[in-house]
Amino acid sequence: MGTPLDRLAARFTALLGRDSVIDDPVRLRTYECDGLTTHRASPGLVVLPETAEDVAAVVRDCVAAGVPYVARGSGTGLSGGALPRTDGVLIVTARMRRILEIDIPNQRAVVEPGVINLDVTRAVRPYGYYFAPDPSSQQICSVGGNVAENSGGAHCLKYGFTAHHVLSCEVVTPDGEIVELGEGPGYDLLGVFVGAEGTLGITTKITVRLTRVPETVQTLLAAFTSIEAGGTAVSAIIGAGVVPAAIEMMDALSIEAAEAAVGCGYPEGAAAVLIVELDGPASEVAHQFAEVERLCRDAGAFEVRIAADDAERALIWTGRKSAFAAVGRISPAYLVQDGVIPRTALPRVLARIDALSAASGVRVANVFHAGDGNLHPLVLFDDAEEGAAERAEEVSGAILDLCVEHGGSITGEHGVGVDKARYMPRMFTDTDLDTMQMVRCGFDPAGLCNPGKVFPTPRLCGEVPGVKKGPHPLVAEGKAELF
């Protein structure tokens, strides 16, 4: 009866119950995009499993039917990593949200993939611990999504990324097997699974490392009359051997947006603000904090504010954390970029972005993790205006070129997804990409697990060396390359 998707819908309804399968077109469309709205595809079917066994059964049925599938957590990704397939199944983990275990003696917790990042911290905070990765969307993004994207956040400068805070993952492989990837003998498959953007399987249980809450946190906000001066301060701080928990920078345009959204009260007339946070043992933080303050003033800060308590600290961060969404208030539409450059190239690259913006007339607001050179240029445009989106896209691409040219990366934390796959060849050779895809072929020879993400051109996996049977149809049509 009907299409493969119809048959799957019937199977999944029998398996999971009516409430866990969505096949109504109007409902399906609400899943057509994640946090990146420029790419949309209404899924063929949505399922909301509650156990690893259910996920495995769904995957096995998809594979048997040759139907592609995509996993989605909270749908906050910014690279379209969870973009559904119209001919496929979207496996939503939002109902797998139990914190299964909190193990303080071993400084770890076991959670289901749909658990919200911040909820892990909330649960372990009473014990003096927290979950270190803190993407700006931490109040809603899921830990499963963090694993897929290897999420960072403002504090990864000191504490590292999700990969450094995940000890093991239970994974439903593209065969529909449930496997534990972790610290056992053999290859570090967990290491490559984290950050593979959901192309190597679906995690169903995650053991995360918990980090001791530091004794002290000190936060300052320094205002500068130019971005360059802010950049100088960053270099001076790092050069002095200080490892801050975070160094964030915002330019005038993003400050304006944040101010409109949350009234964060940053100093007036600032062309750039720097948020510097130090944490750790009290005596050492106090010492280094004084030095950071001095370095900021030496670099030309006209105002330095020091958060006196948690409330003031939260207010300083509110502006930064809401900046992306807040830009929605000053522009009808915008593109977020996520390029990375070596920190020392900051002044040069920012000047080039300025020039790009001036030449094209496209406004660019800059919000970035200055400590690790991770830029988030927000390229503003009016989607009602003819050709504006294309011009913004052009500026956006040019910024990524700048990053690669300076030895950086096209993405620091948002992932490649569907959005930046086409930029991958600017950073990697065909051989580099082919080599990465060897891993994918090992995990998912059928290529049904979140296909079309990360890599601009799929690699064909089934070819056994020496047994050539003529060109694969995709190669013949020019849709795939054979290496």
Add this chain to the structure above:
Amino acid sequence: MDALKILAEACADVRPAEPDDAPWAARFTAAPADAGEAAALLRAAADLGLAVVPRGGGTRLRWGAPPTRCDLLVDTRRMDRIVEHAAGDLVVTAEAGTPLAVLGAALAEHGQRLSLDGQPPGATVGGAVASGAAGPLRLLYGSPRDLVIGLTIVRADGAVARSGGKVVKNVAGYDLGRLFAGSSGTLGLIVSATFRLHPVPEARAFVSRTFAGPGEAHDAVQRVLHSPAYPAAVECSSAAGHRVDVLLEGVANGVPDRAAAVADLLGGGTVAAGPPSGWAELPAGGTLVHASVPPGSLRDLLAVPLPADAALAWSASGHARVVLPGGTAPGRVADALAALRALGSAVVRDAPPDVRDAVDVWGEIPGLALMRRVKDQFDPDHRLSPGRFAGGI
């Protein structure tokens, strides 16, 4: 001799292997000067169907099983350039054969370091990554998989591939650096690696105390871990009693206070500026076992019955190293392994042949089927370090 001639066309430094080149028999030894020569060499080896085993400083060649076949030993030590040290960015790129000591000295001139310790003298960049091993600092800084931010490899077919880059924050593409860390030369030849660096801390202090029983040592470690002391390393070694050593790193006017606080937590520890004897070192020889034991199981680890002359060192990152002296009966090694595996995974890194033959070297390997499939993709003919790795990979 044909093979030698073909290899010589690819790489200037090729010769028949000598007994000292490796602890097992090899046919040829080649030392490529750079990635280009290494690529040509592996391409030639692929054409010839040769089994290829990389080596660096030779400090850990006895780790893992001996290869089932070794036609070509690739000695990386001529690839020993520090390609780029971007001090302002706290990043360095070095070729695989660069000795870690040489790299460390060069970085120290700029007040920086690669926060990877516990490496045997003579170890190289490539060997450290391929072994994946780390010392006490792993607690705070992780192991090679956490410190490598970019990796260049030569594949089995001779193609040169790169992943990652030279910025710390980067999620473009799969992270092959983490996959290759600890892969023991079975997926490809590492030709250079880029690492993130840290400033050399202004001050260090070691706080130590010896405890009579496992329970007391366990509790002391728990107190330190759950305190705000922010230790760079917490070690527990078991020889005469159970000694707990805590390393604190930081600024000069903060470390003494923290050291005093940790001394209190230990119930009266002694504070020293330098490492205690035996820090990050274990006796050589015999059977070396690496076990994964989280902090909550330290008490049980310390209670594992071991031969009297065995040495045990545990890092709070959850990694234990056990040395059972040469001459320990295979049966006793097997007993120790079983006891360790009740707490976590345990792998025999190095052992006399009789022990290796008698015990289960790897233990349970979750995900082995996936590992084999990944191996088949990278090395379909199984010519790279065949048999050296988990599950006979």
Add this chain to the structure above:
Amino acid sequence: MTAADPPRDRPSLLGDCVHCGFCLPTCPTYVLWGEEMDSPRGRIHLMAQREEGAPLSPEMAGHFDACLGCMACVTACPSGVQYDRLIEMTRAEVEAEHPRPLREKLLREAVFRLFPYRRRLRAVRGPLRLYQRSGLPALVRRSGVLERISPSLAAMERLAPPLGPAPRLPERVAARGTRRATVGMLTGCVQGEFFPGVNAATARVLALEGCDVVIPRDQGCCGALSLHSGRAEEAAAFARATIAAFEAVDVVVVNSAGCGSSMKDYADVLADDPAWARRAAALSAKTRDFAEFVDELGPRAERHPLPVTVAYHDACHLSHAQKIRSQPRRLLAGIPELAVREIADPDVCCGSAGTYNLFQPEAAARLGDRKAGSVRATDAELLVAANPGCSMQIATALRRQGADIAVAHTAQVLDASLRGLGRGALVGSDSSTDN
């Protein structure tokens, strides 16, 4: 939105959403079901589909109906999406276009003809009191007969608070000591009839703090229930009557969060009515929540000690719609010996949400259970909330869990402190904790 802004149409309001998802964790139905279309972001997406011409299917209407209108998403939204306006517009559309099944229609009519009318409410009070005293409630609940007839009727039965006598308030209560202000007071429908003690306490506290309190006899329903259910015309009519009733005073103090929030919205409700727009804006500008006003006024009367542990519940229409969070906490904290405990997930609605627990009883009950669990986890002796709906909802859920906790309005706690009544006035004789 200030009155000077031109009114924005739905497509323009929809354009503000950047699909970031920050609203999801605060949305009660997303918390329950984890489905995109039962989140604010999903509902906005459905509204956008409507704009593109998708028909208003029963499924779609169901997702709009399932929204509690708690406005937690408005607080959470960094892009300033006016979801409150959007859902009101959409609800009006649902009311106008969506054919409801007969039973649902009858129930809605009954609710909207009963609750906004004090006299009708008063009429059911007598029989209800009799019913409560008769021993019948236990029988009825055990039998499940109401559940079978209608889950909503059963919900109404369960939610009715134990009723005491409802004294009538005078039209004017004089300030104690020097007069600091003259304020009007809204008595509300449900508050007035089911929680008369709250109104009396409100009037006393205001008077003790130096306010002349004016309680117009001709006031009726503020229109909150209608406004929040898409019955725009009915709401506008209630609004006009309320504006007229309070035009003489400088400040209107409202002790029911839902009423206060709708009165602050009158400017929008009547923005298109040239005869009333200005008068509506004036009333909105002078409306104050009880806690907001008393906090603004500053303490003058002596606070007597009240050794009670209270859990303060943020009513959505207070915290999200009116952004009033710190004031009631400050008032409570100002009472000697009183300890305030925070309830986990304070942003998530208790499930009361105006008429929600009547029309969506199952979801409401699950949300009530969640909230009751969080309240119990605080180990507080007294639950303080500033909305009658919340009080009924949480008390019912707590009773269902076998945990009876005393419930009071902020005004009642202040009243007890100002009059030096001691803890017994709030938590009963409680021989268990206090000999």
